[in-house]
Amino acid sequence: MSVFSSARLLGKTVLITGASAGIGAATAILFAKAGSNVILCARRADQLKSVADACAAAHKEAGVQAGGKFAAVTLDVADKQQVATLFDRVPADLREVDVLVNNAGFVLGVDKIGEISDADYEAMFQVNVFGLISVTQLLVPRFKAKNAGHVINLGSVAGREAYVGGGIYCATKHAVRSFTGTLLRELVNTNIRVTEIQPGMVETEFSIVRFRGDTSAASKVYDGLQPLVAEDIAEEIVWAAARPPHVNLAEVYVLPVNQASPTISYRGGK
Numbered sequence: 281m282s283v284f285s286s287a288r289l290l291g292k293t294v295l296i297t298g299a300s301a302g303i304g305a306a307t308a309i310l311f312a313k314a315g316s317n318v319i320l321c322a323r324r325a326d327q328l329k330s331v332a333d334a335c336a337a338a339h340k341e342a343g344v345q346a347g348g349k350f351a352a353v354t355l356d357v358a359d360k361q362q363v364a365t366l367f368d369r370v371p372a373d374l375r376e377v378d379v380l381v382n383n384a385g386f387v388l389g390v391d392k393i394g395e396i397s398d399a400d401y402e403a404m405f406q407v408n409v410f411g412l413i414s415v416t417q418l419l420v421p422r423f424k425a426k427n428a429g430h431v432i433n434l435g436s437v438a439g440r441e442a443y444v445g446g447g448i449y450c451a452t453k454h455a456v457r458s459f460t461g462t463l464l465r466e467l468v469n470t471n472i473r474v475t476e477i478q479p480g481m482v483e484t485e486f487s488i489v490r491f492r493g494d495t496s497a498a499s500k501v502y503d504g505l506q507p508l509v510a511e512d513i514a515e516e517i518v519w520a521a522a523r524p525p526h527v528n529l530a531e532v533y534v535l536p537v538n539q540a541s542p543t544i545s546y547r548g549g550k
């Protein structure tokens with residue numbers, strides 16, 4: 281039996297931002313297998329629909345009786361109006377959210393400070409920081425009202441340590457770390473859990489987005505080592521959500537075995 285087949289996840293409703301690709305998509309599918317319902321949010325409607333279909337197929341194959349409701353809801357987390365009206369677009373039977381996974385995020389470029397375009401740094405802050413804050417602000421009052429819930433934020437190794445060429449991305453992920461730390465402290469007198477997942481290198485569309493579609497530059501990031509895959513991080517997220525209600529995995533720092541920091545890795549092992 282899989283460790284993810286926890287009775288604690290059966291029939292729960294999970295809202296995931298950035299569910300159209302990478303870590304968000306893998307997480308949606310793993311929650312589906314575990315018998316949870318999933319609200320999948322991202323900008324690309326077609327990709328979202330395919331991931332929602334993959335969730336339905338995974339749920340069916342797992343043969344689990346609970347869950348099985350999947351809603352694909354188009355959402356740009358950087359658009360405050362779209363966030364404010366999010367629940368108007370969520371089916372009525374999925375409006376009681378148990379777990380929020382704030383996963384939408386990205387990096388653009390490796391420009392050094394002084395050379396970063398206004399458009400790039402504003403876009404990264406709009407999504408990685410302001411988007412995560414607005415979705416959290418929407419859900420936390422709902423969680424407080426029922427004294428239950430779980431906020432799982434995607435931080436990064438870049439939120440623990442800065443690196444050259446990561447000026448804005450590192451700043452956004454340090455902001456996520458600090459915001460998550462405050463939330464954990466503010467909710468200490470409740471049953472609401474707060475988790476930050478801090479991955480190292482994960483091979484997804486992340487580096488392709490960073491290098492603006494240049495797939496060969498993106499694949500060089502992983503030269504000579506075995507990176508994590510989206511499913512590795514999905515397992516950590518679902519594991520955190522499946523802990524007993526009195527257990528809060530506050531931080532989960534996950535690296536490939538041959539990575540020790542943003543800049544220290546061993547590349548002779550692949």
Ligand SMILES: NC(=O)c1ccc[n+]([C@@H]2O[C@H](COP(=O)([O-])OP(=O)(O)OC[C@H]3O[C@@H](n4cnc5c(N)ncnc54)[C@H](OP(=O)(O)O)[C@@H]3O)[C@@H](O)[C@H]2O)c1
Pocket residue numbers: 297298299300301302303304321322323324325327355356357358383384385386387407411434435436437478479480481482483484485486487489510
């Ligand atoms: N990959 C890594 O090495 C790594 C390491 C540490 C942390 N992380 C973090 O993990 C999270 C997921 O990254 P990933 O590796 O899975 O990247 P990915 O494959 O590029 O997926 C990013 C997801 O975010 C969504 N997104 C981007 N902008 C959005 C917006 N404005 N509104 C809503 N959704 C938006 C994208 O969907 P649409 O384009 O359809 O909107 C996509 O579903 C990010 O927060 C990232 O910073 C990644």
